[in-house]
Amino acid sequence: MRYVPVFIAAAGLALVGLAAEAGNHKPGKGRSGGVAQGLDCPPGLTKKNPPCVPPGQARKYRRGDIIDGDYWIVRRPGRHGLDPHYTYYRVGDHVYHVDRETREVLDLIGAAARVLD
Numbered sequence: 001m002r003y004v005p006v007f008i009a010a011a012g013l014a015l016v017g018l019a020a021e022a023g024n025h026k027p028g029k030g031r032s033g034g035v036a037q038g039l040d041c042p043p044g045l046t047k048k049n050p051p052c053v054p055p056g057q058a059r060k061y062r063r064g065d066i067i068d069g070d071y072w073i074v075r076r077p078g079r080h081g082l083d084p085h086y087t088y089y090r091v092g093d094h095v096y097h098v099d100r101e102t103r104e105v106l107d108l109i110g111a112a113a114r115v116l117d
Contacts (some may be wrong), residue, residue: 002021007088010033012018023039029032058060060094061091061096061105062105062107062108063105063106063107064104065104065105066102066103066104066105067089067091067096067098067103067104067105068103069088069091070091071090071091072089072090072091073087073088073089073090074090074095074116075086080098080115080116081115082095082109087099087104089095089099089114090099090112093111093112094109094110094111094112095108095109095111095112095115096108096109097109097112
């Protein structure tokens with residue numbers, strides 16, 4: 001007899017949890033069929049690279065870091081006022097001076113919009 005209130009309370013909590021979860025995984029409710037399908041993120045961030053990371057919070061490299069993710073090599077850096085004898089990578093919105101062999105960041109040049117315009 002003394003287990004009946006515990007059983008009723010447990011059943012009530014289970015029903016509350018089910019009610020709270022109902023309808024959270026319908027199309028257009030923060031999920032997309034794209035890259036970030038398994039992640040809970042707003043629809044506007046699912047197509048970002050990296051997925052679900054707001055702009056300005058993506059990884060920024062510092063001197064000594066190795067660039068191992070997505071990057072673009074800046075072709076003809078002399079066109080943009082950079083030393084043509086060095087290697088430059090564009091990662092997101094930043095341009096980095098890197099070692100050609102190891103991809104180690106030697107210096108942060110600046111924002112891509114300012115440097116590459």
